[in-house]
Amino acid sequence: MPPRDAEVSRQLQVFGFAHLRQAAADAVGALERGFDGLIDLPADGLPEERVTEFDILTELPALGLLSRSAWVRGICEAYFGRRHRIITSDANALVGDSYWHSDGFYNTPFLRFVLYLDATAHDTGALRFLPGSHRADNGWPGEPTRHVIRHRQDLGLDGGDVPAVVVESRPGDVIVFDTNVMHAAWHGGVRRQLAFNCVGEPETEAEQLDTRRYFLNRYVSGSVLIG
C-alpha cells in the first residue's frame, strides 16, 4: 500500500523523518542492476573509501520513475504545501561512520528520500536520527546541536551512544527526512545507497537563494557530510 501523504507529512513535521517500509519493494531488482552499472565496486564488494555519483535519475530510470511517483509527489506536496522540484540525486557506496550532522540548517525545508540496497542494522551503519532536531522552534540550531557534534568532549558519549532513533532498513524500504534533522550512521558496514532531494517550488527570493546554496553544498560537501 503506498504511504499516506498526510500522515507521513505529519511525521516529518513532528520527528523530521519517516520510515516507509517496502514503499519501493517492486523496484529493488531494477535499482540494484542500475546501481551496479553506475558504481563499480571491487570484486570483494568492499571499497576502501566512499564513492559517489551525482545526477543519476536519467542513468537510473527505476529511480527516476520512483522520484516521479504519485506517492512521492503526494508526500512532497503535503509537506511543502505546494508543487515540488527535485534538486539533486546521488548513488553512494558508503563505508564507515557518518558523524552527527544536519545537511546544513536552512529556513527553507528540504526533503531527502533515501534507499539502502543493503540491509542496515544498529551495528552495521543504519541511519539514525534525533527526533525533532530539524525544528528551529525546538531550539536545536545552537547549543544542543553543538553539544551533539562535540558528543565526546561535551557529553562523554561515543557517537553511537547518543540517544537516538535507529532506523534499521531492508532493501525496498524508503527513509525520508527533512535535511535539517540531526542524523548519523555508526558502526558502518558497506551500504549501497540511492537518494534524491526535493524542495517546494521556491517562491520568495530567500527560498531561491537557499535552494541555490543547498544545490551547491551537495556537490561541495559530497553526498553525505562526514565530520
Ligand SMILES: O=C(O)CCC(=O)C(=O)O
Ligand atoms: O548512511 C550514511 O552513512 C548516512 C547517510 C547520510 O547522512 C545522508 O544520506 O544524508
